[in-house]
Amino acid sequence: MSRMIRLICSLFVLAAVCTAQTSGKKRVAVLDFDYGTVQSYVSSIYGSNQDVGKGITDMLVEKLVKDGKYSVIERKALDKILAEQNFSNSDRANPATAAKIGQILGVDAIIMGSITKFGRDDKSKSIGGLGVGPRAFGIGGVKRNEAKAVCAISARLVDTNTGEILAAVTGEGESKRSGTSLIGGGGGGGGAGIGGFDTHASNFGQTLLGEAVTQAVTDVGSQLGASVGNVPTRKVEVSGVVADVSGNTLIINVGSKTGLKIGDKLEISHAGRQIKDPTTGKVLKTITTKIGEATVTEIDSDSATLSFSGTAAAKVGDVAKTPSSN
DSSP states (O other): OOHHHHHHHHHHHHTOEEEEOOSSOEEEEEOOOBOGGGHHHHHHHHSSOOOHHHHHHHHHHHHHHHHTSEEEOOHHHHHHHHHHHTOOHHHHTSHHHHHHHHHHHTOSEEEEEEEEEEEEOOTTOOSTTOOOOOTTTTTTTEEEEEEOEEEEEEEEEEETTTOOEEEEEEEEEEOSSOEEESSSSTTOSSOTTOSSOOTTSTTGGGSHHHHHHHHHHHHHHHHHHHTGGGSOOEEEEOEEEEEEEETTEEEESOOGGGTOOTTOEEEEEEEEEEEEOTTTOOEEEEEEEEEEEEEEEEEOSSOEEEEEEESSOOOTTOEEEOOTTO
């Protein structure tokens, strides 16, 4: 790499900064909710362990997207980062670790939590002081006496920059009806509808558990939406250098440490004449010529991959920076 390129790299790596952003949706990622507290109850109802945490998380994401208070990152992007970082489930439950995941993703906050009630309303049985349990239903969620279904969800909104818990909410749901089947059709008896925990099943909302879960998710989602003002969104001002070019795919030398995130657009410019201080030789300014724009498609802590479109071919050493209009 030429001396000029090295100087440009040094200049623009130092120029990456974050400043407060006053507008735009807050970007969040939602980690799968833990359901260890209710796992034995889940197995009793369905006959095997079912990932109710993932299913309920998917419902919450749909609720948040529908409400439009947050911009929610896609699950595939989140799963990719979790696989690459190899975080354990216990690590993911730690707000500090969740904040690190959020920094890599370039989101403003992480939503994490757990399922604390799942089953039938049974005041005579308890686990962890919760006072609920489905054991009397057995496999298929069926019992002789009628009962209501209950669900409770605890969620936390975590600042990705500080690890601070910005909001802690709890949502609870209870079926309006009683019945002898938690997961069968309506409040009737028998084992109709027995199968895996599927929140997208056509009859899920008509089951007793479906009623309770939907109500709890709606409650949590509404509270998180009301807490959106607690999240400090930041506008990212980034300047970096193109380190690799392969067709229309660029790799630049700045990543999520600067606050850059997937979906951000950067201006790509050819680096031209340098203006130096005549007494010290210090580079005061580099004259650049815009050739196009690029969108961040992948990112890690120190680099980002961009999809480029422009009037001229990009090359190593070109400048990548936040458009001045942003």
